[in-house]
Amino acid sequence: DQQVKQNSPSLSVQEGRISILNCDYTNSMFDYFLWYKKYPAEGPTFLISISSIKDKNEDGRFTVFLNKSAKHLSLHIVPSQPGDSAVYFCAAVSQGAQKLVFGQGTRLTINP
Amino acid sequence: NAGVTQTPKFQVLKTGQSMTLQCAQDMNHNSMYWYRQDPGMGLRLIYYSASEGTTDKGEVPNGYNVSRLNKREFSLRLESAAPSQTSVYFCASRRVTNVLWGNTDTQYFGPGTRLTVL
Numbered sequence: 371d372q373q374v375k376q377n378s379p380s381l382s383v384q385e386g387r388i389s390i391l392n393c394d395y396t397n398s399m400f401d402y403f404l405w406y407k408k409y410p411a412e413g414p415t416f417l418i419s420i421s422s423i424k425d426k427n428e429d430g431r432f433t434v435f436l437n438k439s440a441k442h443l444s445l446h447i448v449p450s451q452p453g454d455s456a457v458y459f460c461a462a463v464s465q466g467a468q469k470l471v472f473g474q475g476t477r478l479t480i481n482p
Numbered sequence: 483n484a485g486v487t488q489t490p491k492f493q494v495l496k497t498g499q500s501m502t503l504q505c506a507q508d509m510n511h512n513s514m515y516w517y518r519q520d521p522g523m524g525l526r527l528i529y530y531s532a533s534e535g536t537t538d539k540g541e542v543p544n545g546y547n548v549s550r551l552n553k554r555e556f557s558l559r560l561e562s563a564a565p566s567q568t569s570v571y572f573c574a575s576r577r578v579t580n581v582l583w584g585n586t587d588t589q590y591f592g593p594g595t596r597l598t599v600l
Contacts (some may be wrong), residue, residue: 374508376573379522412593413486414525457570459524465588468532468576469540470589473532 373397374462376473389447391476393460396441400462404470405434405445408457412432417458418445440450486592488573494598495563498544503558503595505573513576514556515589516540516548518569525572529554563599571595 375394383389391405401422406414406440420427420434420443433446447454457477461470486507493502507514517529517540527540531550545567547559560567574589 376524403549404588413574415591416588419586419588424531440591461525468530468538469515469527472517473523474522 372474373400374460374471374473376458376460376476378476379474380477380479381480382479383450385452387427388478389445389450389454389478391445391447391458391460391478392445393445393473395407395443395462395471397462397464397471398441399464401465402463402472403434403436403443404461404463405432406459406461406472408475409482414459421433452480452482455480474479486573486575486590488571488592488595490595491593492596494600495560496600497564499563499578499599500559501563501597503571503573503597504555505557505592506555507573507575507590508554509575509577509590511575511590512553514550515576516546516550516558516560516573517572518542518554519572519594520569528558528599530573549566552559560597563597565599567597570598571597 403415404419407417408414418432436443457475459475460473489504512533512583513532517525526542529548531537535555549557573592576589
């Protein structure tokens with residue numbers, strides 16, 4: 371049972387435009403959500419997170435939106451840059467739990 | 483401050499061979515994790531250690547054992563490698579902070595070990 375799903379394996383966006391990556395979850399106990407970015411031959415690096423008490427969190431070009439009723443979160447990157455080309459993982463955890471649950475990842479390609 | 487380090491970076495084994503993947507963190511985190519990454523499968527948790535002296539199974543523990551040697555080090559052992567264990571392995575440590583507007587919960591990953599079992 372995949373509790374966190376990223377239904378788009380890949381996404382291609384033109385440089386300067388907005389990239390929107392989506393993630394759905396099924397477990398209503400999740401109350402903290404994270405996005406990680408991964409370059410080839412490197413480990414994932416933390417990008418941005420959001421608590422369930424919020425519906426939006428912004429950090430520079432990156433904004434994460436959380437829709438609890440739809441059990442959906444999205445990552446917006448504006449404007450997209452070539453260095454944003456990477457695999458993006460969303461992850462979720464419930465308070466007090468020790469384990470993050472990851473989605474399958476979305477490969478983002480930014481075209482010049 | 484090196485963060486999370488893993489050795490080796492690459493390894494090729496024959497079926498039935500054993501090996502240990504090493505992981506160390508210098509951030510004084512209590513919790514440490516081992517994941518494997520396979521195409522289309524995301525990151526799947528193998529084992530984790532919530533604190534020194536404790537270990538627990540994750541989603542895919544079969545064929546693996548772990549040791550939390552001390553607070554810094556968490557190793558993953560394959561006793562009898564199988565081709566299905568060909569993967570990229572990541573170690574991570576976790577920081578939870580209490581801030582005024584709520585907790586933050588972040589895992590920091592090592593660079594990975596690419597393992598091929600023939």
